[in-house]
Amino acid sequence: MVEIHLNGLDNSRAAHIPRECLVRMQSIYPVAKRAERSAVEFLAQNPERVPDLSIVDFAAQAGCSEATVVRLSKRLGYEGFPELKRDFAKSTASVDTTTYSEHNFVYADIGTGDRPLDVLQKVIQATIDGLHDTLNILSYEDYDACVDRISTATRLLFVGLGDASTVALEARQRFLRAGKIADAPLDADTQLMIASRLQAGDVFVGISHSGRSRNVVEAARLAKLNGATVIAITNAPVSPLTKKSDHVLLTAVFTRYLKGELIAKRIAELCIIESLFANYVNRQGAEVVERLRKSEESVEHNKL
Template identity: 25%
Template structure:
């Protein structure tokens, strides 16, 4: 996500959007460079919504209409993708963009309400299913590895196919009350289907995804956005990984005594079994 798109995304922070409005917001973020110069009808055509929906969207953000919103978009995106970091090569530029994403995440974490709500939901779920398919599978495994040190029953769901929903059924039958979903571009259809099924089962869903207007946001109880780097052939997931570890820290803070007991028990076991090189 380039700097202009990040600035556009900030316009929607803290605003409760309808599914149709999320489509419009996603369109403006994805086409940040040119959206500021399109008419309401043209934006509607790209987003697949009606022109009045675009007008209502602008009003929902606090503007008199789409022309007023478009003026703000022009101010935000004008020159945003210019010569910043022109002395860097392409690989340095990609890393610099990741640093900018982490800085934005740092600013986002000044408000911890969503993180704390998510932590409270997840630490109390027995078991705790963690969904991550395709590109999100390694991140789900990474989170699950460390979460298992402080949570008694973490179940990583990192493979799709016909057994995925069976495993989700089993987790619910065993008492699960919430699920963590990690869903990254290009948003696997199976992930969205699993989230919808989890909601139908009565599970609360916490989602770490790349933006607040991700396609999975409308199906989640709590969304924790963290931008994905797009300047290399394959995406960089530094931001989502940082968010996952922040969430795990918040889970530990939400229930400190049992967490400390489990950590001490693990260290004692690791020492007895000589698991790690001294």
């Protein structure tokens, strides 16, 4: 069975998967054994068929045992396979497939008849859901390790492409104000050059929702090759970026946005950056607080 990236599912399929279940699928997929991973892949690729399958048929088509299906159902939060089927049936019944037409509105959850306030509420709620799910899926062990590495790092390099670069720039701004040596170059060649000059004691932070941004992955490879600690902030647990990383900070923003970029995924990344910075300030204490005060004073003349 072909390996899949759960975050990269076609939107029309993802809509058939209960949101809480999708979050758990993303969480367990990277660490699942081969048989269980096959079951997750089949579930992700055929969600609309699940309600009509017996456990025997599911196991046969997924290439695993019935015991694996039962075990997976429980890991996904259900008492057993029948409960999983019922939840998928409810999710499938609620899907309005017409919203996925290329000629329809760009958001699956928003219709052309929605009032402006309805649209505002739905967009904000999608962001809230993404933040809540990110908090639930994040590895606390990896997060603690990242706080340790950043707190003791000699130099920080943040790399992102497209609108992910705004997250990298915000991270650089935060740590620079606290007196930390930090960089976030926008030029692709410069990103690679600086990454190649990192060394042991430095920290590289790659920001990519898909985990497949070519330059971010290559910069991570160069940083790791030279002994730097590599941290990935991504929505994709199994991706080229995570394979190059020492620590992975997962976001869980499952969007039905069909075209272009969605700000919700960047908000989750920004919250992770902000929390890492807050932990750094807490650990460093009065000295960093004083640096922040001086930084604020230095730019005060730019304000009216």
